[in-house]
Amino acid sequence: MFKKVFTAAGLATVLVWVVSAQSDLKSVVDKSMKAMGVENVKTLTISGEGGDGAVGQPYSPFSDRWRWTANKNWVRSVDFDAKAWRDVRDRSEGESANQCGGAGTTCPAPSQNGAVAVTTANNFSNQIQFAMLPLGFLKMALEKNATVSKEKKFTVLSFPMENGTAYKTNVKGFINDQGLVERVETMIDNGMLGDIKWDVTFSNYKDFGGVKFPTSIVQRQGGPKILEMAVTDVKANQPVDMTPPAGRGGRGGPGGAAKGGDGKGKGAPPEFAGGGAGKGKGGPGGPGGGGRGAPAAIESEDLGGGFWLVTGGYGAVVANFKDYIIVIEGPSGDMRADQIISEAKRLVPGKPIKYVINTHMHFDHSQGLRDFVAEGATIITNQGNKGYFERALATPHTLVPDNLQKKNPKPKIKVEYVGDMKKITDGEHEIDLYKVMNSTHNSAMLMAYLPKQKILIEADEFNVLNPTPTAPVANPNQYQINLLANIERLKLDVDRIIPIHLPNPATRKVSLQELKFSAGKS
Ligand SMILES: [Zn+2]
Known part of the structure; x- marks a missing residue:
């Protein structure tokens, strides 16, 4: 031969x-x-x-x-x-x-x-x-x-x-x-x-x-x-x-x-799909981002005290700390991460994005992290992910080069870990990070609480129900029951919940009561 x-x-x-x-x-x-x-x-x-x-x-x-x-x-x-x-x-x-x-x-x-x-x-x-x-x-x-x-x-x-x-x-x-x-x-x-x-x-x-x-x-x-x-x-x-x-x-x-x-x-x-997708819809991926059809305009809502919610896709929160910017969540990929990064720089000119906080490693919530790394940011995530991002985000992207591949093909991924709780503050601004205990969605899930704004930011533990319940729902989802249990365990005073999968309209204020109803409680 x-x-x-x-x-x-x-x-x-x-x-x-x-x-x-x-x-x-x-x-x-x-x-x-x-x-x-x-x-x-x-x-x-x-x-x-x-x-x-x-x-x-x-x-x-x-x-x-x-x-x-x-x-x-x-x-x-x-x-x-x-x-x-x-x-x-x-x-x-x-x-x-x-x-x-x-x-x-x-x-x-x-x-x-x-x-x-x-x-x-x-x-x-x-x-x-x-x-x-x-x-x-x-x-x-x-x-x-x-x-x-x-x-x-x-x-x-x-x-x-x-x-x-x-x-x-x-x-x-x-x-x-x-x-x-x-x-x-x-x-x-x-x-x-x-x-x-x-x-x-x-x-x-x-x-x-x-x-x-x-x-x-x-x-x-x-x-x-x-x-x-x-x-x-x-x-x-x-x-x-x-x-x-x-x-x-x-x-x-x-x-x-x-x-x-x-x-x-x-x-x-x-x-x-792994096993052969059906005609039509394909599998149930993660929930989509904000809009359907034409891309939504990139806007932000002032949450007060140097915090903003960036809408127009997966939600992200920008925090104006004394010497740097912190962004909560780097989702979706370069396109969405670019939008969040430029909005953060527009809102807070002249400061670097030092940290990006990751709720969990599911790809729709972490696929924009490489773009933040290209900006020089350090990732903050739960210690259950120890070693994961250092390896997963340092891999070559030669088939479809992304921003980080073009900028630095051999990046060093900087990660800091949070155990059950970590308070990040510069004296004036504060973000409290908590591990979501007993999550059935992901083993290393973080949620962020802004004590001054009484806002809880969470991913996938509570994606708002449609229609919005006005009474306890029958057969509530374990995700919502467990998130509520975590909030009660930590005795968090929550005035508003921001799900990373934003409600419609994106700036609609989701109350703790809405979560309670969604968890089957009154
Ligand atoms: Zn997820």
Whole structure:
């Protein structure tokens, strides 16, 4: 396969290599298909169980899985000619009790039996998903005219892929000496983590009526698992139905980090889904930012005493301390962080932004932190995140360079930690930071209290209900019950709550009574 051809002319050598690689590709793919018994396979019906994860929304920053949804009675039917697949599965909470994570409004998340989603490999991420099946990979390698090389015991097929106009990457698949595809990997951009590896490992191949198929499929994105399936049965060439489910496509896969907050206010796009997004809405990402439709104007509300609320997306609070500015929350990404930073500088000219306070590590609440780092800011977060941001925010962002990548490709991330409580004051201004105890949303959650203004700033523990309750609600959400318990435990005198996911209109005053009603209390 890889005869080295030595000639006097370098050009001739190159030509020989190209021709040789093309014939190699066909023979490698043929051999692999034969080894797996899939030469004549048009469809596969794969049964098993497992789960999938919502990127950027884990309960703990150090979890080995993204925020997990369990899939039982999972049947994935793949039509390889149509490059489409249908998932039918019973979906339920995949995290432990009272430790759910984000990307949902309740803990535990509601179960859904027989959830149906049909996905077509019509965009970048779904094409990668298709390539993350052994036969899907071989078909794409042929179609994309993959190059062939050798890495240790593996024959490696590699082809380029474009994510729209955003960036180019490569997809690589590793075929072992028995002709079985063992691994497929690529590098993708994640707004928070930068260049991350998305890979799938196929192991414990078994013979299912002549077709060899892995009984273990594990996909990881940026480290944690994003999809896992223990395969119990595979049938080839069964009829498969790619009719989209009725309505909005059932519940799609879980969303990734929410992309809202720059005024788009939508959830995560379906291409972030781990287990194949449904048609239509995609998964429930984090709640969107302020506005829907056109980006809201960047405005700020004077909270008094040198504090302002910045609206027009995810909320942030600017504090004018004696020698510097403190900003509470660096959400969404460069676009929103740029808006908050320029508004802070307009409100408080001539002072540096020394600190940015982070409520929790969910990506929609921390994806703007790198932009604050580019401004020289130190991050303040709960000690439960110790070591996380130093590593997560220092990663290269070469596929889609952000402000920090352009300014300082090897940044040192400065982080200060808060335990259960920390008071920050210059004698005149004061911010009290408290850990939210027993949060079911995130293991290291901070809320900020401004004692002079009697304002509590919190993220995701209370996103206002619609309509606004005027009496105790039935079946209150655990998030709200727990936030109220924290406020009562600390005996905080709260006149107003500012949820980082701002109400509508953004400057509407959310009272403690509104939280009480939302928590089912009078
Ligand atoms: Zn969250």
